[in-house]
Amino acid sequence: MPDGAPSDDPPSDGAGGQRRSQRRRVLLSGKLVHSPSELTVDCAIQDISAAGARVRLPPDTLLGEPIFLINMSHGLAFRARVAWRKENRAGLEFTRYFDLHKADEAAPRVLRRLWLEHIR
Template sequence: MQDRRQSPRDKVFYGAVAEINERGSTMDCVVRNISDHGACVEFGDATRLPEEMNLNIARKGRSFLARLVWRQANKVGLAFRIMTSDTPVSDLDERVRRSEIKKRQLQQRIKELLGQG
């Protein structure tokens, strides 16, 4: 199979978060290889992924608008469209992100409890 990539990819093992819709839904994932133009990303369940998403890689301090190019089981190939941030993610940014995720989880739990009562 011919490799049609514009630049070679580096093999990596980075934790990342994919923002999969406008309402702030996220999915944790693992970046397996990356270049300036795209990445191979592994998800626990890739069946619910949209054609476009934001990929946030805290370790690199970058966020990419990505288009889904291929899908194979729980791995996908992403092509980067625009780099949306070039500044390192600070500890405060990471804590805010975790806090927002926890807030959404707690809001969902409150809805469940109110619905049962």
């Protein structure tokens, strides 16, 4: 498989696994914003770490680049790439994060707008 292409299987947690940081099992409300046209899809964040997350998506969801994951519970957004995909689950690798509690010129405005609509 070429470097950077998504795998079909999640990385293992064993000693030979590929994880760079400890993940926490959670169940959080999330929203993915993807593609140049900023399409959105609700998702469930099933586990999360400083480096990435595992999300559950509606069946047959297609994702285009760029991808941002919004953690609606904590007001954080992450620029991400798909590391692996299996049925309705996807592993995301984070490349940058944004605190949505304050405006950030580097973050797409839609991220903060969606989060603010959620908490109102």
